[in-house]
Amino acid sequence: GQQLNQSPQSMFIQEGEDVSMNCTSSSIFNTWLWYKQDPGEGPVLLIALYKAGELTSNGRLTAQFGITRKDSFLNISASIPSDVGIYFCAACKEETSGSRLTFGEGTQLTVNP
Amino acid sequence: DAMVIQNPRYQVTQFGKPVTLSCSQTLNHNVMYWYQQKSSQAPKLLFHYYDKDFNNEADTPDNFQSRRPNTSFCFLDIRSPGLGDAAMYLCATRYISDTQYFGPGTRLTVL
Numbered sequence: 001g002q003q004l005n006q007s008p009q010s011m012f013i014q015e016g017e018d019v020s021m022n023c024t025s026s027s028i029f030n031t032w033l034w035y036k037q038d039p040g041e042g043p044v045l046l047i048a049l050y051k052a053g054e055l056t057s058n059g060r061l062t063a064q065f066g067i068t069r070k071d072s073f074l075n076i077s078a079s080i081p082s083d084v085g086i087y088f089c090a091a092c093k094e095e096t097s098g099s100r101l102t103f104g105e106g107t108q109l110t111v112n113p
Numbered sequence: 114d115a116m117v118i119q120n121p122r123y124q125v126t127q128f129g130k131p132v133t134l135s136c137s138q139t140l141n142h143n144v145m146y147w148y149q150q151k152s153s154q155a156p157k158l159l160f161h162y163y164d165k166d167f168n169n170e171a172d173t174p175d176n177f178q179s180r181r182p183n184t185s186f187c188f189l190d191i192r193s194p195g196l197g198d199a200a201m202y203l204c205a206t207r208y209i210s211d212t213q214y215f216g217p218g219t220r221l222t223v224l
Contacts, residue, residue: 041217041218042117050211099213100158104155
């Protein structure tokens with residue numbers, strides 16, 4: 001089945017450092033999404049990408065939809081302690097109904113003050 | 114203001130005792146999803162409603178049922194919870210784009 005390979009699985013960084021994570025697939029997708037999930041909470045949408053090559057920023061976050069439509073990356077600049085959490089990529093192929101999301105396995109980010 | 118609301122946030126039930134989880138949305142989105150998420154794993158889709166049309170995933174156990182009485186509300190019924198059903202249950206909604214918006218989740222404990 002469709003799979004998203006998300007890396008790294010975990011990151012331990014110092015406050016102020018930049019972070020980069022990515023997702024790759026052997027399949028082509030029409031939409032790439034990045035979510036952040038805090039413990040005990042639902043995933044919160046960070047950035048949505050709808051067009052190949054699209055580069056979008058949201059504050060300190062920047063994400064890109066790969067030109068081949070098979071990958072995406074998320075960068076976080078100048079990390080702060082509240083960036084701690086699990087980051088999931090998700091991608092979608094439009095289907096006849098439902099627009100099911102395929103998820104990456106998540107990147108656990110730890111930020112040391 | 115909360116747009117996808119899940120109640121309760123924490124639910125404790127006994128082995129085999131039916132339980133219902135609730136999701137409501139103020140977005141007027143026509144598609145609603147139920148996911149199961151176990152610790153640190155990605156969410157796993159159980160089923161979704163496209164308007165009133167119910168779509169079950171092939172590997173969703175029969176123990177899980179859902180109801181959508183109107184656009185705003187969707188319920189997850191677990192008929193006979195087992196210990197393996199302890200998880201976070203997430204509701205999500207979608208409208209035109211592929212973007213799904215998640216609620217805060219309900220943490221289910223089975224004793």
